[in-house]
Amino acid sequence: MAEIILQTRGLKKIFPMNGVAVQALRGIDMQVGRGEFVSVVGPSGCGKSTLLSIVGGLMQPTEGTVLVEGQDLPHLSERERALLRREHIGFVFQSYDLLVDLTAAENVEFSMVLAGVPRAERRQRAMELLERVGLADKADFLPDELSGGQKQRVAIARSLANRPNLILADEPTGNLDSATAAEIMELLVDLNRSDDVTLVMVTHSPEDAARAHRIIHMRDGQIEETRGGSNR
Numbered sequence: 001m002a003e004i005i006l007q008t009r010g011l012k013k014i015f016p017m018n019g020v021a022v023q024a025l026r027g028i029d030m031q032v033g034r035g036e037f038v039s040v041v042g043p044s045g046c047g048k049s050t051l052l053s054i055v056g057g058l059m060q061p062t063e064g065t066v067l068v069e070g071q072d073l074p075h076l077s078e079r080e081r082a083l084l085r086r087e088h089i090g091f092v093f094q095s096y097d098l099l100v101d102l103t104a105a106e107n108v109e110f111s112m113v114l115a116g117v118p119r120a121e122r123r124q125r126a127m128e129l130l131e132r133v134g135l136a137d138k139a140d141f142l143p144d145e146l147s148g149g150q151k152q153r154v155a156i157a158r159s160l161a162n163r164p165n166l167i168l169a170d171e172p173t174g175n176l177d178s179a180t181a182a183e184i185m186e187l188l189v190d191l192n193r194s195d196d197v198t199l200v201m202v203t204h205s206p207e208d209a210a211r212a213h214r215i216i217h218m219r220d221g222q223i224e225e226t227r228g229g230s231n232r
């Protein structure tokens with residue numbers, strides 16, 4: 001395998017719920033090579049989103065290690081973790097999560113504001129990214145003026161803003177009709193191939209999952225098996 005970009009060991013997550021402990025992850029060992037496309041599948045509630053949140057540094061594990069770019073994510077300070085997230089990781093969610101009062105371009109620029117990129121450079125990069133996802137003509141549109149597929153394109157452009165090495169996508173086509181979902185999949189596969197972005201994608205679609213190099217099957221907070229995908 002190529003150089004490891006992401007690795008977990010014995011990853012566990014327990015949610016305390018009204019005195020009952022929900023074991024969302026029960027010891028996940030996984031590794032992802034640089035440039036790889038890995039999909040994660042499994043029944044609703046098996047821990048896929050929890051896994052993605054933890055490897056993306058959005059949530060702390062109860063136990064276990066997570067290495068991203070060799071850095072021990074759970075043991076970094078909040079500030080260091082935020083920095084690692086901003087510099088190395090891009091997120092794409094099922095619900096797009098765009099800021100509704102900002103235009104497409106402003107949404108893409110937003111994380112660059114936090115990273116301290118100067119205004120002119122920000123704008124130029126946002127336009128390049130919107131071009132990359134085929135939405136240059138919608139730069140000044142608000143999210144409400146865009147279709148679901150267009151919103152997801154903006155979200156993907158935003159995820160690329162700080163040139164991440166790793167994209168974590170949680171059911172990125174879950175809210176889209178099948179034709180639009182296929183377009184978004186083409187875009188993600190092309191980013192992985194042409195731009196060499198490592199991609200970890202949760203999906204309910206067996207066809208989409210099969211586009212990856214590897215498919216991780218989860219059940220009840222554990223990895224049941226890992227199979228090869230078609231990577232086509």
Ligand SMILES: Nc1ncnc2c1ncn2[C@@H]1O[C@H](COP(=O)(O)OP(=O)(O)O)[C@@H](O)[C@H]1O
Pocket residue numbers: 015016017022023024042043044045046047048049050051
């Ligand atoms: N914030 C939370 N608080 C309590 N329980 C949670 C929380 N997030 C997830 N869970 C529980 O953890 C389990 C895994 O959830 P999740 O990771 O969202 O699964 P999936 O994404 O595979 O559908 C489920 O039983 C869910 O109810």
Ligand SMILES: [Mg+2]
Pocket residue numbers: 048049050170
């Ligand atoms: Mg989920």
